[in-house]
Amino acid sequence: MTMMTIVQAINSALKYEMEQDDRVLLLGEDIGKNGGVFRATDGLFEQFGEKRVVDTPIAESAIIGAAVGLAARGLRPVAEIQFLGFIYEAMDQMAAQASRLRFRSGGTQTAPMVVRAPYGGGIRTPELHSDSLEAIFLHSPGLKIIMPSSAYDAKGLLAAAMRDPDPVLFLEPMKLYRAFQEEVPEEDYTIEIGRANVLRQGEDLTIIVWGPPVHMVKATAEKWAAEHQTSIEVIDLRTVAPIDIETITASVEKTGRAIIVHEAVKTGGVGAEIAAILSEKALYSLSAPILRVAGFDTPYPTAQVELDWLPNEKRLNEAIKTVLEDT
Numbered sequence: 001m002t003m004m005t006i007v008q009a010i011n012s013a014l015k016y017e018m019e020q021d022d023r024v025l026l027l028g029e030d031i032g033k034n035g036g037v038f039r040a041t042d043g044l045f046e047q048f049g050e051k052r053v054v055d056t057p058i059a060e061s062a063i064i065g066a067a068v069g070l071a072a073r074g075l076r077p078v079a080e081i082q083f084l085g086f087i088y089e090a091m092d093q094m095a096a097q098a099s100r101l102r103f104r105s106g107g108t109q110t111a112p113m114v115v116r117a118p119y120g121g122g123i124r125t126p127e128l129h130s131d132s133l134e135a136i137f138l139h140s141p142g143l144k145i146i147m148p149s150s151a152y153d154a155k156g157l158l159a160a161a162m163r164d165p166d167p168v169l170f171l172e173p174m175k176l177y178r179a180f181q182e183e184v185p186e187e188d189y190t191i192e193i194g195r196a197n198v199l200r201q202g203e204d205l206t207i208i209v210w211g212p213p214v215h216m217v218k219a220t221a222e223k224w225a226a227e228h229q230t231s232i233e234v235i236d237l238r239t240v241a242p243i244d245i246e247t248i249t250a251s252v253e254k255t256g257r258a259i260i261v262h263e264a265v266k267t268g269g270v271g272a273e274i275a276a277i278l279s280e281k282a283l284y285s286l287s288a289p290i291l292r293v294a295g296f297d298t299p300y301p302t303a304q305v306e307l308d309w310l311p312n313e314k315r316l317n318e319a320i321k322t323v324l325e326d327t
Contacts (some may be wrong), residue, residue: 001183002258006148009184010116010154014078016188017162018048020187021076024162027054028116037082038118038177064093064115071113072101075104076162076321081175084119084171085128085296099142100165111167114158119174120212121310124303130174131300132211133263134240137169144168144193146243149214151182153193153238155219164193173212196244198251202233204244205323206251208263208274210237213311217261220316230324240270248274249281250277256287257323261311266294293318 035042
C-alpha cells in the first residue's frame, strides 16, 4: 500500500496501463512536457515519449474525434478535456460517434476509449470550469460515466475504464484532487463499473451521493448518529451510467426514506432518474417523499456565492429533518 491523493492515483493507473498495453496512448492539451493542468500526466511524457503522450491543439472536437478514430482502429486512447465545461465542443463526437459505434456497426466495431475531465465547484474557478454535466451524457446510450470520490476508487475504476470495450467518460473532482491521501495498492486491481459503494450502513434513511459531496454527506451522517442517534446509510454511487439499481433499491427498501445529493443542477439531473427508479422499484417501502439536495437551476455562479449554490451541510440537514419527520 502507498499513500496517494486522487491525482496521484490517476497518474498511477495511467502509468500501469501504458506499461502493460502498448495500445494505450494519451492525448490532450498540455499533457506532455507540462504534465497536464493538474499534473495528472506528470512524468509520462518522459517515460513513454511523444508518440504515446500527445500534446494536441486547443480543439476539443479534434481531440475526441481523433480518439474515436484511434479506438475504432484498435488502439485504446485516453483523451483529456482540460475542464468538463469545455466538452460542449465535442458533443457530436461523444454522443453521435463514440457512444453509437457499437450500435451503428451491428456490434462489429467498438470504441474502447476513455475521456478524462476534471469538474466540480468550491474552488473559485472562472465560468465553464466547474460545471457538472453528467446528466447530459446519461442520455447517450452506449456511454459509461464514472465519477469517483476517493483515491482507491479512482485508480481501480480508471483501470477498469481503460480495459472496457466501450467508451467511458471518467470525471475527476477538482476539489478532491489533493484534498486528502489514503492507502492505495501499488499492485494491479480494478473496481467493477456500475457497482455502488455503501460507505456507511444505516437503518433510518438512505442518502445516495457521488462526486465531491460524498465526504460532506458522510460527515453529516456521522454527526446525526452522534447527536441524534439517527442511523443513516450513505451510498457512493461511483458510476452514474450504469446506475447500480440493485444496491440503491435494497437500501431504500430497508430504510424507507431517501435523499439524493449531487452538485449538478436539480432539474433533469441524475438525481431525478434515481428518484424515478426508486418510485418504480421501492414505492411501497417509502415512508416519506424522496428529496433532492442539488445545485440550483442556474448556470454555475460566481465565486462569491458558489458555496451557497452547492449542496452544503445546512441544506442537507434541512432535508434530513424533513424526511425523518414526514410519515
